[in-house]
Amino acid sequence: MSATQSVTARQGVGIRRASTGKALGTTVLGILIAIGVLAILLPVLVVVFTAFKPVSEVNAFPPTLIPAHWTLANFETIFHDLPFSRLVLNSFVFAGGVTVCALIFDSLAAYALARIDFTGNRVLLVLIVATLMIPFQATLVPLYQIVAGLGWINTFAALIVPRAADAFGIFFLRQFFLALPRDLDNAARMDGASEWRIYRSIILPNAVPALMTLGVFVFVNNWNDLLWPLVFSTKSDMATITSGLTLLTGPSGIVPYGVMMAGSLIALLPLTALFVIVQRRFVSSVAATGLK
Amino acid sequence: MSTNTQQMRRYRPRMQLGGRGRIPTVARRWIAAICFLVPACAILAIFVVTPMLSALRTSFFESSGFGSETFVGFGNYVRVFTDPTFLRAFTNTALYAVLFVPAAIIVSLLLALLMNSRVVPLRGLFRSALFFPFIVSLAVSAFAWQYLLDPQVGLLNYWLQGIGIHIGNVLNSPTLAMPAVVLVAVWKNFGFYMVIFLAGLQDIPESLYEAARVDGAGPFRRFMKVTLPLLNNTMTFVVIFALIAALQAFDQIYVMTQGGPYHATDTVVTEIYQTGFQKLDLGVASALSYVLLIGTLVLSLAQFLLGSRREKDLSA
Numbered sequence: 001m002s003a004t005q006s007v008t009a010r011q012g013v014g015i016r017r018a019s020t021g022k023a024l025g026t027t028v029l030g031i032l033i034a035i036g037v038l039a040i041l042l043p044v045l046v047v048v049f050t051a052f053k054p055v056s057e058v059n060a061f062p063p064t065l066i067p068a069h070w071t072l073a074n075f076e077t078i079f080h081d082l083p084f085s086r087l088v089l090n091s092f093v094f095a096g097g098v099t100v101c102a103l104i105f106d107s108l109a110a111y112a113l114a115r116i117d118f119t120g121n122r123v124l125l126v127l128i129v130a131t132l133m134i135p136f137q138a139t140l141v142p143l144y145q146i147v148a149g150l151g152w153i154n155t156f157a158a159l160i161v162p163r164a165a166d167a168f169g170i171f172f173l174r175q176f177f178l179a180l181p182r183d184l185d186n187a188a189r190m191d192g193a194s195e196w197r198i199y200r201s202i203i204l205p206n207a208v209p210a211l212m213t214l215g216v217f218v219f220v221n222n223w224n225d226l227l228w229p230l231v232f233s234t235k236s237d238m239a240t241i242t243s244g245l246t247l248l249t250g251p252s253g254i255v256p257y258g259v260m261m262a263g264s265l266i267a268l269l270p271l272t273a274l275f276v277i278v279q280r281r282f283v284s285s286v287a288a289t290g291l292k
Numbered sequence: 293m294s295t296n297t298q299q300m301r302r303y304r305p306r307m308q309l310g311g312r313g314r315i316p317t318v319a320r321r322w323i324a325a326i327c328f329l330v331p332a333c334a335i336l337a338i339f340v341v342t343p344m345l346s347a348l349r350t351s352f353f354e355s356s357g358f359g360s361e362t363f364v365g366f367g368n369y370v371r372v373f374t375d376p377t378f379l380r381a382f383t384n385t386a387l388y389a390v391l392f393v394p395a396a397i398i399v400s401l402l403l404a405l406l407m408n409s410r411v412v413p414l415r416g417l418f419r420s421a422l423f424f425p426f427i428v429s430l431a432v433s434a435f436a437w438q439y440l441l442d443p444q445v446g447l448l449n450y451w452l453q454g455i456g457i458h459i460g461n462v463l464n465s466p467t468l469a470m471p472a473v474v475l476v477a478v479w480k481n482f483g484f485y486m487v488i489f490l491a492g493l494q495d496i497p498e499s500l501y502e503a504a505r506v507d508g509a510g511p512f513r514r515f516m517k518v519t520l521p522l523l524n525n526t527m528t529f530v531v532i533f534a535l536i537a538a539l540q541a542f543d544q545i546y547v548m549t550q551g552g553p554y555h556a557t558d559t560v561v562t563e564i565y566q567t568g569f570q571k572l573d574l575g576v577a578s579a580l581s582y583v584l585l586i587g588t589l590v591l592s593l594a595q596f597l598l599g600s601r602r603e604k605d606l607s608a
Contacts, residue, residue: 030413033406037421043436043479044428046447050439063447105332112328118321124329131340133592137540137561138585139343141568141577142350146343162339165332195324224429226543227561231569242431246547249435257439264432271427279420 047268050261051075058258074262081259083237087244088266090156090233094240095223097160102218103211106169111199113170114177115185125174132167137227144231158232159240163222169214176210177203216278220271241267344585351578361575368579378580380555381563384470388559389538391474396534397527400482404489405515419490423483430543433480434473438463438548441472466556469549473557476544481537485530492526493519525598532595539587560584 038045045065050058051074053067078084112118113125136143143162144153152158184206185198193201204211222228229243236247245263249255351368353361372378406412407419425433440448443461452459462468496519504514520527542561545551551558551566560580568577 026411026413029411033412033418037418040479041421041424042448043433043440044424046440047432047436059445061445061450063445063450065447105335108328109332112325116321116325116328118325119318121325124333128333128336129596131336133589134340134344135536135540135584135588136340137542137564138581138588139340139347140564141574141581142343142346143339144569145346146339162335165335167336167340170332195328199328220427224427224431226429226431226546227565230546231565242429245435246431249438249547255438255442257435257442257445260435261439264435267432268428275420275424275427 044268047261047264050258051265053258055258074258075266077256077259078263078266082244082247082263084241084244084263084266086237087239087241090229090238091223091240091242091267092270093156094159094229095219097156098163098222099215099219101160101164102166102169103215105165106214107173107204107207107211108199109165109170110173110177111195111203114174115198115203116195125171128167128170130167132171140227140231147232152232154233154235154238159229163228166218169218172214173207173210176207180206212278216274219274223267223271347578347581347585350574351582353575355574356572364575368575369582371576372579372583377555377558378563378576381558381560381580382583384555384557385539385541385559387470388474388541389535391471392477392538392541393531393534395474396478396482396485397530399478400485400530401489401523403482404486404493405519407486408490408493419487423487425480426483428480430476430480431547433476434544434547437472437476437479437544463549464553466553469553469556473541473545473548476548477537477541480544481534485534488530488533489523489526492523496522528598529595532591532598536588536591539584539591 049066052070052072054069054071054073057064057067057069109128113121113128147153147158147162150157152161180203184202185193188198188202223240224242225240226242226246229238229240230246233239233243236244239247241263245260245267248260248263350361352363352365354364354367355361403422407415407422412418440446441459441462443449443464449459449462459468462472500518500522501514504518509517540561541559542565545557545559545562546565549557551562560583564577564580564584567573567580
């Protein structure tokens with residue numbers, strides 16, 4: 001009997017016996033880890049609980065975590081003090097707009113790079129991947145001048161168009177398209193289907209998981225971005241939730257924490273919903289992009 | 293019958309001779325490719341490549357963005373590398389990286405090891421919970437931590453005082469402000485690195501651990517002799533990812549300290565933002581941008597080369 005077998009055999013016996021002692025050990029370990037995880041998530045808990053605290057409790061000493069009296073006052077204040085419903089709308093239009101555009105344009109380009117055999121295919125791919133290495137922070141100043149030259153400052157065009165395609169998305173989708181069996185589109189090509197039809201009716205329907213993964217990624221990144229809307233939206237009614245909330249932290253030094261947490265909670269809600277819905281795909285896609 | 297005729301049509305010889313009509317296949321493919329590629333390539337060309345080239349040009353001029361520009365040669369670069377404010381931004385960014393990269397890696401690797409262990413119950417739930425901070429924006433993370441660390445009403449500050457640690461006004465302290473903004477970045481990003489480490493850990497064959505166990509290696513030895521060496525590639529990737537993130541630090545600093553106190557948390561990107569958009573010194577901002585660009589480029593290139601080497605290793 002090999003060593004490996006004996007080890008698994010011993011584990012098997014252990015599982016079958018499943019004494020109460022072992023179950024207790026697992027429960028204790030589970031509780032300990034749960035406490036640790038909750039401690040790590042303390043900042044999130046603080047956002048949630050503080051959002052519902054009355055001002056007197058937010059600024060009380062000694063501070064508490066859970067509100068004694070729950071109130072919606074902070075939410076009323078934020079919708080009153082900031083054009084907050086406008087900021088929410090802006091965030092959705094900006095992040096949603098970038099996501100839709102990027103999915104369309106990235107998948108088109110990725111299709112050509114993965115499926116059409118034209119001269120210069122590889123050179124173009126290398127050029128596109130090379131732009132991946134340019135951090136947007138480094139091109140922000142001239143980018144601002146270009147966008148300003150187009151007269152787009154404080155419009156959705158400024159927020160969306162420069163990000164309507166990105167090298168990462170193109171590369172990511174190309175890799176996915178390459179993995180789809182070639183027989184699918186070769187058969188269609190033999191039937192005389194145009195490249196557009198192959199893209200629309202064969203490649204896209206088969207690439208839904210990759211498109212969703214990329215879509216979630218792009219949406220979250222843009223929804224959360226601060227520097228981008230800060231630069232291209234100078235008027236407060238064109239700010240996003242993320243950039244609008246920073247207007248509350250003035251140089252005065254007095255920070256309205258309750259109101260900020262209420263705003264932060266609203267900023268978190270759509271992402272949390274997305275996270276819960278596509279959670280497994282989200283986490284595994286992060287691993288995939290991390291190991292690209 | 294009808295299917296038969298369709299199949300006949302499918303194999304008309306002219307298809308094999310190079311497609312319908314008189315346009316040759318090569319040209320037809322070209323036209324199709326161009327149609328598919330134009331939108332994305334136009335956007336990348338106008339909004340990524342052009343600004344990059346224009347920043348290079350501007351970095352050699354004195355410019356405010358309004359009208360007149362004067363050629364100053366390497367003047368802006370000389371200023372960037374001699375002016376104490378900018379030097380401070382470089383050393384701060386280096387300090388940020390030195391604090392951020394090891395902290396992020398130790399935290400995420402330890403949690404990945406824990407979450408990879410079979411004795412842990414509800415692993416899926418805990419993994420998701422630990423990943424959650426990654427979808428919280430740096431700005432919101434910064435708000436939460438700012439409240440936790442507030443000298444008067446901060447919960448964490450109060451609890452630490454309870455066990456005899458007085459950290460005072462962290463964000464106003466020249467020594468503690470930097471660790472505080474790094475802490476926020478570690479908190480936000482460790483889940484991302486943890487997931488990458490988990491994928492790396494799952495690639496290590498169980499048989500190796502069993503062989504080590506049979507040879508009498510304890511948990512620590514197994515970690516040092518099996519896990520770490522086999523995690524080498526993943527580790528390099530995470531280190532480079534973290535380094536690039538450190539180079540680009542901005543959001544939480546803008547929210548929490550705005551580069552202060554006394555420039556203690558000024559980084560390359562906060563300097564680009566201030567010089568370019570507040571002082572309107574576009575030449576210097578562009579020179580700074582190029583330093584950032586080249587730094588990122590070197591790191592990304594290293595990552596890319598390692599990645600292709602890895603692919604070769606895997607295919608071999």
